[in-house]
Amino acid sequence: AEKIRFASSATYPPFESMSSENQIVGFDIDLAKALCQHLKADCTFTNNAFDSLIPALKFRRYDAVISGMDITPERSKQVAFTRPYYANSAIVIAAKDKYQTMAELKGKRIGMENGTTHQRYMQDKHPEVITVAYDSYQNAILDLKNGRLDGVFGDTAVVNEWLKENPQLGTVDKAVTDPQYFGVGLGIAVRPDNQALLSKLNGALDAITADGTLKKINDKWFAK
Numbered sequence: 236a237e238k239i240r241f242a243s244s245a246t247y248p249p250f251e252s253m254s255s256e257n258q259i260v261g262f263d264i265d266l267a268k269a270l271c272q273h274l275k276a277d278c279t280f281t282n283n284a285f286d287s288l289i290p291a292l293k294f295r296r297y298d299a300v301i302s303g304m305d306i307t308p309e310r311s312k313q314v315a316f317t318r319p320y321y322a323n324s325a326i327v328i329a330a331k332d333k334y335q336t337m338a339e340l341k342g343k344r345i346g347m348e349n350g351t352t353h354q355r356y357m358q359d360k361h362p363e364v365i366t367v368a369y370d371s372y373q374n375a376i377l378d379l380k381n382g383r384l385d386g387v388f389g390d391t392a393v394v395n396e397w398l399k400e401n402p403q404l405g406t407v408d409k410a411v412t413d414p415q416y417f418g419v420g421l422g423i424a425v426r427p428d429n430q431a432l433l434s435k436l437n438g439a440l441d442a443i444t445a446d447g448t449l450k451k452i453n454d455k456w457f458a459k
């Protein structure tokens with residue numbers, strides 16, 4: 236069977252995280268496994284820092300990146316993306332009921348993961364905010380809880396997960412979807428010269444969408 240090596244940054248539930256048994260689990264992982272099953276391929280998963288995913292993909296350490304990654308114009312210059320498999324948006328969280336708007340976060344410390352669309356957007360669009368870069372979202376959330384940060388900016392589905400476990404936190408302002416920064420949804424990235432894998436993944440995505448598998452995986456990880 237064909238072998239497909241996937242990489243992901245497993246600090247981002249429900250998309251990907253490490254289970255108590257030290258396995259990478261999540262929506263993206265179930266999706267990749269369903270694609271592999273359809274393609275009768277053997278798949279492996281590795282955990283890596285988010286900002287190293289694209290460089291190491293180019294370096295051929297693995298074949299594909301699935302990591303809650305927004306399909307942006309900038310990344311599309313370096314990698315080829317499958318069609319979008321999830322519609323995304325981003326939002327800030329902070330102490331509940333403390334801030335209503337972004338303007339109120341002026342001079343406040345907002346954390347985000349290095350190399351993310353959130354980091355770029357915040358630095359460009361909200362220079363009045365102090366952006367603090369983290370190697371992982373896990374560490375940003377820890378600092379928010381410890382009071383070393385005033386807020387964290389992340390994908391809405393992930394933020395909702397953090398809010399479930401942290402009733403002292405709440406959202407600030409509306410979710411952002413600026414396509415220039417956040418692209419057209421989440422996609423799987425491959426090397427541009429690997430059109431064979433790209434078309435296989437796109438074909439498998441169509442198949443698992445048509446037969447209801449993708450919806451099942453969605454319902455499992457994004458329960459309303």
Ligand SMILES: NC(=[NH2+])NCCC[C@H](N)C(=O)O
Pocket residue numbers: 243244245246247250251285302303304305348350351352353372390
């Ligand atoms: N697995 C992760 N830590 N993913 C972070 C993704 C953040 C954002 N959606 C981006 O594409 O930049």
